[in-house]
Amino acid sequence: MDYKITKTVFGEKPEYKLPKPIFLEEMKEEGLIKLFDKFYDLVSDSDIGNFFPQDEEELEKVKAHNVKFFIEACGGEKHYSKTVGHFDMIKAHEPFSITEKARTEWLGCMEEILKEFDISDEAKISFWEYLETFSKHTVNVNTGLKLPEDIVKV
Template identity: 30%
Template sequence: MRNLYSEIGEDKLRLLVDKFYDIVEQDPAVEELHLLHLRGHGINHSRSEQFRFLSGFFGGPKLYVEKFGHANLTRIHEHIEIGPTLRTLWLNCMARAVSEIKLPEETGAEVMRHLTRIVSTIGRSRQ
């Protein structure tokens, strides 16, 4: 099985998360996603927790699990309403971030396949 964390590396994963949140903060087209993060603990909190989550999700250190005891996305997001529009915005921002940090094409495609699969499970019970 591929270990995406090993392929991406810690520094590039941090860059991916930072690029993603830079897009969320700066692109008026995804304002709804930005506002959603502002209602929580804020963007800086989201940056660090998303890095923790993705580290383990991609096969690296399970930093999120070490801190919170689980990495269940439904539980992580149970306090917010997430429907198809927000999921699509999130995936589009992540696809842009993957492209902008210039991951190898095959690695970027694999990252997006995994993220699309997992993100599609968030919020289904609320629709």
């Protein structure tokens, strides 16, 4: 399976589709809990680990909070809405300086963990496409730096 990452156009908020029901059907809530437990352990040790609590108890709270959101986004129980209410992606990420590089690191950690789960490619693609597009909404810092693929050679 190809875990393609497309570049964010700063300021653009692309439309995204929630994952297909097959993702939650194959993963089940227990699988999503396990996926995000492993994911947050990995991402908290990554180059963007400073965005996440380093205290184990606090990290466990983040895991529990965020997995509720993703269970609901994947068509599961409304655990998040019942306890937190509406989720505002932009507001939730305002306190952090999130660059395209940080987004790519976050997605890279998710790719690594998602590969560990034995579910269909259809389910993985559905979830990946959602995350890949949805994550563009979190980028709130335009570094102005050019990536090698942005430089046109004459």
